[in-house]
Amino acid sequence: MTTNRRRAATIPDVAREAGVSRSTASRALADYGSVSPDARERVRAAAEKLGYRANQLARSMITGRTHTLGVVIADIQNPFFAGVTRGITDAAHTAGYQVLLANTDEDLGAERAAVKTLCDKHVDGLVVAPASTTEVGHLAALVEGVCPVVLLDRHAPSLPTDAVTVDNQGASADAVRRLIAAGHRRIALVTLVGSEPDGGADGGAEHGAGARTGEAASGPFPISTGVERVAGYRAALRAAGIEDTDAYLRVGTFHRQDPAVLTEELLSLPEPPTAVFATDSMIALGVLSAVNARGLRVPEDISVVAFDDAEWTRVVRPRLSVVAQPVQELGAEAVRALLTRIERGARPPRHITLDTTFITRDSVAPPR
């Protein structure tokens, strides 16, 4: 039953008419995913009755929209981004949009090329996890132009658009406080930062090794996520009366330094750390690899915590205590913010911050 014949039919109208959920209706209309033949037929009939498809096509032609979103992720091999991408894709499909992905492997040059390619292909908007949160000129040009951009996992204060992240500083401080509460004082942080293009980041490697200088937190190529996790780490240490916050801070550079080697250096110190905090699950694999190579037991000899609830962290023995990020929700929020910008045009930038959850498992014990 149509309720109002004067306005253009919407997906909710079609769903109501067909007696199916909005999600089913949009999947059927977008010809995507699992819809029963019966539901598909009812949606088709409802769309025809309400003139939905004709309206949608007409709107496409008027607006020039392609109903395609571009997504630029930083590292497809990191389970965090795989999960986020899943959230993005599900949310986009539900809204009737297709997703095209590009992977930059944390390389700014690759990011610039990927953004250009996706724009050339006339995507309606971009979700970007930028390789740098300061070198964003190529994105600024888009934000002010025809292609809305929403940042994901990382925010760039100089870029007047939305960003969807977790509270990285708070989550990091919370994890460190838990280690302090367990009795630890010598707590290491192992993290990676972006590298300058054109090989200019050999100095970055020095920064990484020289984390004690205090400049390394931002690295040669700052990414807000890493900067904030280091800030949270330092803040929690200072609050516990630990003055030399950088004694066990190791900031490496993506592709140039191996977290296992950084950890091995830490374990070789005269007074090695009794706990190690890894800023993502891939770094945690490097940390565990170095810990295993030394024959150390977790948590008896050394405690280990990490960002990201990768599936393997629940299967290794001992199971890893982690900072879980709401990966699917981060992706879905980014899509919602982007669609709002696409459909309603420019509006003041919003920084959407989602909560993390610390999951206590078996990898933390008091120091020996």
Next chain:
Amino acid sequence: MTTNRRRAATIPDVAREAGVSRSTASRALADYGSVSPDARERVRAAAEKLGYRANQLARSMITGRTHTLGVVIADIQNPFFAGVTRGITDAAHTAGYQVLLANTDEDLGAERAAVKTLCDKHVDGLVVAPASTTEVGHLAALVEGVCPVVLLDRHAPSLPTDAVTVDNQGASADAVRRLIAAGHRRIALVTLVGSEPDGGADGGAEHGAGARTGEAASGPFPISTGVERVAGYRAALRAAGIEDTDAYLRVGTFHRQDPAVLTEELLSLPEPPTAVFATDSMIALGVLSAVNARGLRVPEDISVVAFDDAEWTRVVRPRLSVVAQPVQELGAEAVRALLTRIERGARPPRHITLDTTFITRDSVAPPR
């Protein structure tokens, strides 16, 4: 120094003139990735001197090429596909091509929509890991048309194009023979197959549980990779005189059945298996999860082997013995095959088969 001014300059010409490698020259010309400022300037000067850029642009306009490849992967959350994608992207960038990815999550409807979107965006060709190796009509239309397609990880005999895979049957048989050599007779295989769209695969779930019928190997929705791994498993068992090859075969359906539950069922049998073979690293996580939940030790109580050398398999204790696939090389070979089709047009289909390596670690011991 130009050697021949009559023909159009090529990347090797520019590289020679600039005194850099072909790879560096193509990265500089494509404005992608790490190139030193000095090399970039020399390549620019060489390209200008040889008229390379003008030629390339002219060729682009004549051929209508966009220098973009579309890649349709089956599951971005599977480390195998993340690694393959890395190989694809590196090879494409080296050749001066950008890559646009789509993830189907093993859903045939999503694959059809993704292929359509990428074709609408005028990619020059597609690398596809198809969700089904029989339902390939949407790809057949392309193969015969303007958009070359190369299959990856999976091959479809009915599709007259190239496929790049490993020898799945041989690799699977080899892994099972190693378990037999260690003394095992009750060897389980846990695998997943594709599902029919529109919820039609409820019968598939039954097939999975009823693997003993012998029809389950192909499942409701065959994927060549899984079919061949099951065939290799059965062949190795039969060669060892084990007649009932399906007693411990469990074929589940993607998204509908949890490998941990399938494993739990196996462990509950009156005579449970003494070894379990998982057909990918994500299934292996489910197997280990069920093994851990029972309090069983690997390899003392049960041996475990898996396809795919995921990074975590080297870090868990015990380290997992695996069938390692050459993931980067699979991706690079697929790109090479696709570029040959793009540049030289139709030619007879080739099935390129790469070797796997069995990596012996610590997860196999004789049965108790």
